[in-house]
Amino acid sequence: MRLILLGPPGAGKGTQGHRLHEAYGIPEISTGDILRAAVRHETPLGLEAKSFMDRGALVPDEVIIGIARERLGEEDTEAGFILDGFPRTVAQAEALDHMLLESQRPLNHVISVEVPENELLRRLARRREIEGRDDDTDEAIRHRLEVYERQTAPLIDYYRKTGLLRPVSGVGTVDDIAQRIKTVL
Numbered sequence: 001m002r003l004i005l006l007g008p009p010g011a012g013k014g015t016q017g018h019r020l021h022e023a024y025g026i027p028e029i030s031t032g033d034i035l036r037a038a039v040r041h042e043t044p045l046g047l048e049a050k051s052f053m054d055r056g057a058l059v060p061d062e063v064i065i066g067i068a069r070e071r072l073g074e075e076d077t078e079a080g081f082i083l084d085g086f087p088r089t090v091a092q093a094e095a096l097d098h099m100l101l102e103s104q105r106p107l108n109h110v111i112s113v114e115v116p117e118n119e120l121l122r123r124l125a126r127r128r129e130i131e132g133r134d135d136d137t138d139e140a141i142r143h144r145l146e147v148y149e150r151q152t153a154p155l156i157d158y159y160r161k162t163g164l165l166r167p168v169s170g171v172g173t174v175d176d177i178a179q180r181i182k183t184v185l
């Protein structure tokens with residue numbers, strides 16, 4: 001099974017991606033996690049990405065596409081994968097289409113996790129208290145939501161046109177949402 005989890009920051013993609021990983025035994029690939037690990041280890045990638053991430057801006061497409069290509073080339077993705085936080089722009093989605101076409105691994109579903117903005121703000125503020133992520137400042141949160149609307153939300157239409165879009169309400173308990181996703185799959 002090859003899935004994308006699409007949705008704004010704070011929609012719970014990471015939590016649901018983790019659930020899906022446990023349920024189906026396929027890797028959960030989060031470009032945000034890959035970047036945060038690179039920042040932590042102060043690799044050249046991390047040093048390049050950090051300033052974008054701290055501002056809540058997107059890391060340049062070429063960099064992200066390179067990361068995705070490398071990760072999707074690993075053996076554990078043969079049985080499938082769950083993408084969380086990638087693609088985030090139309091250019092990334094096109095590059096992904098190209099990669100998957102080349103390797104003859106078409107996507108099965110794009111799960112669009114829908115959460116109203118006031119609820120997202122509430123969750124992101126709470127996550128800041130718990131996790132203390134560098135990009136959970138008020139300013140960065142606001143910017144990430146704007147970037148989502150401008151650059152990532154157009155992917156909803158992009159995938160609707162391919163017939164792969166599966167909208168799911170992201171409001172409720174983690175179990176409720178996991179159940180809705182299971183029903184869709």
Ligand code: AMP
Nearest residue numbers: 031032052053057058059064085086088
């Ligand atoms: P996330 O954990 O998915 O919210 O990602 C945290 C940050 O990493 C984002 O705000 C971006 O700065 C960067 N990032 C993660 N994935 C991508 C992507 N697909 N394209 C561009 N930037 C990304």
